[in-house]
Amino acid sequence: MDARLLPTVDLDTIFRPRLAQLLNVEEMTAKEKLFTFQLKDGTPLGQDPGQFVEVSVFGIGEAPISVSSSPTRGDTFELCVRAVGNVTNALHRMAPGATVGIRGPFGQGFPVEEMRGRNVLFVAGGLGLVPLRSLIHAVLDMRQDFGAVTILYGTKNPSELLFRNELAQWEARDDVDYQVTVDVADESWRGNVGVITTLFRGLPVDPRNTVAVIVGPPVMYRFVIREVLGKGLPMGRILVSLERRMKCGVGKCGHCQINGVYVCQKGPVFTYSELRNLQEAI
Amino acid sequence: MPLKVIEKRDVEPLIRHLMERFQVVGIKKKDGKNTYGVIESPAELRLDSCATITSPKKYFFPQRETLLQFAVDGSWEPQAVVEAQPRIIFGMRPCDIAATWMLDMAFSEVNADANYLEKRKRALIIGVDCKEPCDEYCFCKSMGTLEVETGYDLFFTAADDTYIVRTGTPEGEALLGEWGKAREALYEDRVKLRAVQREKDERFKEALEFDVEELPRFLEDSYRSLLWDVLGEKCLSCGSCNLVCPTCYCFNVLDEVKLNLSEGERYRVWDSCQLEGFAKVATGENFRERRGDRVRHRFFRKGKYMKEMFGRFGCVGCGRCTRACLVHINPIEVYNQLKGGE
Numbered sequence: 099m100d101a102r103l104l105p106t107v108d109l110d111t112i113f114r115p116r117l118a119q120l121l122n123v124e125e126m127t128a129k130e131k132l133f134t135f136q137l138k139d140g141t142p143l144g145q146d147p148g149q150f151v152e153v154s155v156f157g158i159g160e161a162p163i164s165v166s167s168s169p170t171r172g173d174t175f176e177l178c179v180r181a182v183g184n185v186t187n188a189l190h191r192m193a194p195g196a197t198v199g200i201r202g203p204f205g206q207g208f209p210v211e212e213m214r215g216r217n218v219l220f221v222a223g224g225l226g227l228v229p230l231r232s233l234i235h236a237v238l239d240m241r242q243d244f245g246a247v248t249i250l251y252g253t254k255n256p257s258e259l260l261f262r263n264e265l266a267q268w269e270a271r272d273d274v275d276y277q278v279t280v281d282v283a284d285e286s287w288r289g290n291v292g293v294i295t296t297l298f299r300g301l302p303v304d305p306r307n308t309v310a311v312i313v314g315p316p317v318m319y320r321f322v323i324r325e326v327l328g329k330g331l332p333m334g335r336i337l338v339s340l341e342r343r344m345k346c347g348v349g350k351c352g353h354c355q356i357n358g359v360y361v362c363q364k365g366p367v368f369t370y371s372e373l374r375n376l377q378e379a380i
Numbered sequence: 381m382p383l384k385v386i387e388k389r390d391v392e393p394l395i396r397h398l399m400e401r402f403q404v405v406g407i408k409k410k411d412g413k414n415t416y417g418v419i420e421s422p423a424e425l426r427l428d429s430c431a432t433i434t435s436p437k438k439y440f441f442p443q444r445e446t447l448l449q450f451a452v453d454g455s456w457e458p459q460a461v462v463e464a465q466p467r468i469i470f471g472m473r474p475c476d477i478a479a480t481w482m483l484d485m486a487f488s489e490v491n492a493d494a495n496y497l498e499k500r501k502r503a504l505i506i507g508v509d510c511k512e513p514c515d516e517y518c519f520c521k522s523m524g525t526l527e528v529e530t531g532y533d534l535f536f537t538a539a540d541d542t543y544i545v546r547t548g549t550p551e552g553e554a555l556l557g558e559w560g561k562a563r564e565a566l567y568e569d570r571v572k573l574r575a576v577q578r579e580k581d582e583r584f585k586e587a588l589e590f591d592v593e594e595l596p597r598f599l600e601d602s603y604r605s606l607l608w609d610v611l612g613e614k615c616l617s618c619g620s621c622n623l624v625c626p627t628c629y630c631f632n633v634l635d636e637v638k639l640n641l642s643e644g645e646r647y648r649v650w651d652s653c654q655l656e657g658f659a660k661v662a663t664g665e666n667f668r669e670r671r672g673d674r675v676r677h678r679f680f681r682k683g684k685y686m687k688e689m690f691g692r693f694g695c696v697g698c699g700r701c702t703r704a705c706l707v708h709i710n711p712i713e714v715y716n717q718l719k720g721g722e
Contacts, residue, residue, distance in 0.1 A: 099484045100530055100549060101501050107494035113447040113633075113646070114460040157452040157637040157644045161662070183662035197454025225663075316665050343661050345633055348491040352630030352651070353658060355677075356667070358685035363490065377603060378667060378677075 112348045115154045115199025120192055121174060126260050130225075131190055132166070132178045137200065142173040146207030147232035148339055148367045152347045153177065153185065154199030155192075161185035162344035164366070165203060166228045168235035178228040178260065204347040205366050208233045208311065208337060216309045216335075217245035221322050223252050223294055223314025227260050229339050229366075230313045234268075241273060245307060248275040252294030252314075255280050256287045294318065298325040305330030311337045319380045323370055333371035340366050340379065382553065383565035383573070384545040386536075390561050391543065395422035397559055398468055402504070405439055406470040407432055419470070427471050427536070431514035435626030435700065436469050436476050437483060440499045441650075447495060448646035452637060461645070464498035471508040475518070475698040477532055478525035479626030480505070485690040486629050495648075504551060507532040509576075512583045517699030519587035519712050525696045526584055527577075539572045587712045590719050592693065596684040598718040603676070607717055612672025614707045619652030621678065621701035621709075627686070627694045630658075653677055679714060 122134040137143060143151070143165065150164045161183060167176035181190040189198070210233070218237055222230045237244050249268055253259055259278070268276040277297050279290035290297065294314070303310075303326070310326040312319065319338055326336055342354035344362040354361040356378045364372075373379040386394065398404050399419070406425040408417050414429045416436045450458040472480070480500075487496035507528065510520075520526045528535075533552030536543040544565060547553040556562040565573075590598070622628045632651040637644040652658065654674050659667040668674050686694030695711060702710040 099481050101503075101533075101551075102549065104484060104497055104501055105488050105492045107492045107497045109460065109462050109494055109498070111447065111460040111462060111494045112491045113495075114458055115448075117454050117457060154450075154458075154646075156450040156454055156458070157635050159635045160633060160646070180663075186662065199450070199454065199458060315663070316667075341661055341663070341665070342667065343659060346631075348493075349489075350487070350491070350493060350629070350631070351633070351648075352653060353632075355659075355685075357680070358688055378673075 113201070113346075115152070115160075115201045118198050118200045120194050120196045120198065122194055123192070126178060127258055129182075130178055130180045130260060132176055133189065133192075134174050134176050135198065135200070136174045138197070140173075142169070143175040143200070143203060145169055145175065145203035145232070147210060147236045148207030148229055149203035149205050150229075150344065150347070150366060151177070151200050151202035151204065152344075153189065154201075155185050155188040156199060158188040159185050160199070160201075160345075162204075162347060162362075164229035164232075164339070166231050168232045168239065170236050170239040178231075180225060202347055204344070205362055206364065208367050210236060213237075213309050214243045215245065216307050217304060218247050219303060219308055219310045219326070220247075220249045221294065221310065221312040221314070221326075222250070223318040223322070224254065224258065225260075226313035226315070226318070226339075227251060230311065231261060231264075233311060238274070246275070246304075247273065248277075248301070250277050250294060250297045252279045252281070252297070255282045256284055293321075295321050295325050298329070301329075303329040303331070305332070309335045309337065313339045316341070316380070323380070333374060334369050336370035338368055338370060338373070338380075340368065342366070381547040381549075383570065384547065384556055384562040385565050385569050386543045386545055386562050388538070388541050388543060391427070392422040394559060394561070395419065395425060395470065398470070398555075402466050402468040404468050404470055405436070416469070425470060427508050427538075428511070430473055430510060431518070431699070431703070433700070433704070434624055435479060435698070436472055437479065437626050437629075439467060439469060439503065440480070440483060441487075441496050441629060444647055444649045445495055446645050446647045447633070450644055450646065452642055452644055460494075462494050462498050464502045467499075467503045468506060469503060470506045472505050472532070473510055473698075474507065474528045475520045475525045475696040476626050477505065477507050477528045478692075478696045479698070481531050482627045482686065482690060482692060482694060482696070483629055489690075504533045504555065505531065506552075507535040509535065509537040509580065511538065511580060513585075514699060515703075517702040517710065517712075519697040519699065521581075521584040521697070522586050522588040522592055523693060523695055523697030524592060526581070537573055537576055539569070539576045542569070544569050544573045544576075587697075589716050595693070595715060595718070596687055598715075599680055599684045602718050605718075607714070608672040608676040610672075611675045611709060611714065612670060614709060615654065615671055615675050616706055617654050617656060617671055617674065618706060619654045620704040620706065622652035622654060623650060624700040624704045626696060626698055626700070627682070628652075653681070675709075679711070682711070683715070
C-alpha cells in the first residue's frame with residue numbers, strides 16, 4: 099500500500115512489558131503455585147475476568163498465563179501457574195521481591211454484564227479453575243446481581259485440588275451449590291468419584307435463564323458441552339475459554355489461530371455458538 | 381501521477397546517485413542464484429532477472445529481529461528496540477509489491493507493529509515490470525498480481541532503450557526530480573508503454589482452471605477432503621514454503637542473555653505453521669498435530685482466511701513455495717484439484 103497510508107506507530111512498542119514485583123508465593127499443589135504481583139508503576143492491572151497476560155521472566159522468555167484474580171479485589175493480581183515449561187519453571191524458582199515483565203491484559207474476557215440477572219453454572223476441570231476463579235470471585239462479590247450459582251469442579255485426584263480454603267468457603271455458603279468430584283480417589287477422599295459429567299445427573303438447570311461457563315482441558319469440552327446442551331441451554335449461553343499457544347498476544351504471530359480466528363484477539367472466551375463451525379476449536 | 385522516461389544507460393548513474401543517500405537493495409547474483417541483496421556497486425543490480433529464492437519481505441520483517449532489551453533481574457525498565465534505516469528497494473516485482481501490501485495490512489491492523497512499520501515507512505519501493513513468466517511455477521496472472529496500480533513509489537517498464545517510469549507517490553516523483561535526468565513522457569512513450577503491456581499480458585498464461593474469486597468457496601467445500609491427507613503424506617513438514625513465501629508473517633519470540641549474564645535481548649524469528657510444534661501448548665496438547673491438517677491450514681490461510689481478514693488473497697502466485705518444495709507440492713495443482721469442491 100501507499101506508505102503514507104500506514105498508521106503512525108508508538109515506538110514504545112506492543113512488545114514492551116511493564117515491570118511487576120512478586121509480592122507473595124503460595125504453594126497450591128505439588129505442581130502449582132499461586133503468585134501475587136503488583137505493577138511497579140502502581141496502577142491496577144485493569145483486567146476483565148477471563149483475560150490473560152504475557153509474563154516475562156527476563157532471559158528465559160514469555161508465556162501466556164490467565165489471570166486468576168478478580169478486578170473486584172484490589173490492585174494486586176494473582177496468577178496460578180503449573181510448572182510445565184521454561185518460563186513457568188523459572189517462575190516457580192522465584193521468591194517474593196523478584197521482578198517480572200507483564201504485557202496485557204489481552205483478549206476478550208467473560209461477558210459479565212450480559213450474565214447479570216441470570217443463573218450461572220460454573221464447570222471447572224483441573225487447571226480450568228484458574229481462569230474461572232476470576233469470574234467466580236467477581237460473581238460472588240456481586241452476588242445479589244445473579245440468580246442461582248452452581249460450581250462443579252473436577253480433578254484427576256484429590257491432591258490436584260486448587261484453592262482448598264476457597265473451596266471450603268464455597269461449600270459452606272447457602273447461596274452457592276458447590277459440588278466436587280475426582281476421577282480417582284485416595285484413602286482420605288469421602289466425596290464423589292467419577293469424571294465431571296457424572297455431576298450432571300439430576301442437576302437442576304433452568305435452560306431459560308442459565309449461563310454455563312466451562313473451562314477445562316481440551317478433552318473435557320466435547321463431553322461437558324454435550325451435557326449442558328442436554329439440559330436445553332442455547333449455544334449462545336454456553337461460554338468456554340480456550341487454551342492456545344498465544345505467543346505474542348497481539349494478533350500477529352499466528353500460533354493461537356483456530357481456522358481463521360486469532361484466539362488472542364477474539365478469545366480466549368467464546369460462546370459455543372461462535373465455535374460450532376470452527377472445526378479446529380473443540 | 382506523471383509518467384517519466386529514463387534512458388537505460390542512465391540507470392547506473394541513477395543507482396550510484398541513490399547509493400549516496402540510501403542503502404540500495406535489489407536483485408543480484410549470489411552463488412549463481414538470483415537473490416535480493418544490498419547493492420555494493422551499480423553493475424550488480426539485475427533488473428531483468430527474476431525468480432528470487434526469498435522475497436524482499438526480509439527488509440521489513442527480518443528473519444531475526446530484536447524487539448527488546450532488558451535486565452535479567454528487571455532492575456531497569458525494558459527498552460523497546462526498533463531498527464530502521466533509509467532504504468530503496470530497486471526492482472521489486474509486481475507479485476512482491478502485492479505481497480508487501482498484504483504485510484502492510486497484517487502489521488497495521490488492530491495492534492500496529494512498529495518494528496515492521498518503521499522499516500516499511502523508511503523504505504522507497506521502485507518496482508520493475510516483468511517481461512515474461514519466471515518459469516512454469518509462477519501464476520501471478522491467475523492471482524491478479526501481474527499488474528499493480530499502487531504500492532510503489534516508482535515503477536519501471538522497459539521499452540527499447542528506455543524505462544518508462546510511473547510515479548506512484550510524491551516521494552518517488554521528488555526522487556527523480558532531484559536527480560534531474562528523467563524527462564517527461566511524450567505521446568509516443570505512452571503508446572510504447574501500452575504496446576509493451578499488451579505484449580507482456582499475452583506472454584503470461586492463466587494457470588487456474590477457474591476464476592480465483594471462487595477459491596475461498598472451493599476451499600470451504602473441501603475442508604474434509606482426503607486431498608489434505610494425501611498432501612500430508614507427501615509433505616515433509618520442513619517449512620521451506622513458509623520461509624520463501626512473501627506473505628508468511630508468523631513468528632516466534634525468544635530471549636537471549638548476553639555474556640555478562642545480567643542483560644539480554646528479546647527477538648523474533650520467522651516461524652512455520654508446518655512444523656510439528658507450531659500449535660503445541662505447554663501442557664503437551666497439540667492442536668494441529670496431523671501433517672495434513674497443517675498443510676490444509678497453510679492453504680486455507682493463503683486462499684481464504686487472509687482474504688476474509690484483509691480483502692485480498694494471501695497467495696500472490698510467485699511460485700516460490702513450489703520451487704522450494706522438496707516433494708513438489710504445487711499450489712497451481714492443489715487449487716485446480718479443489719475445483720468443484722469435494
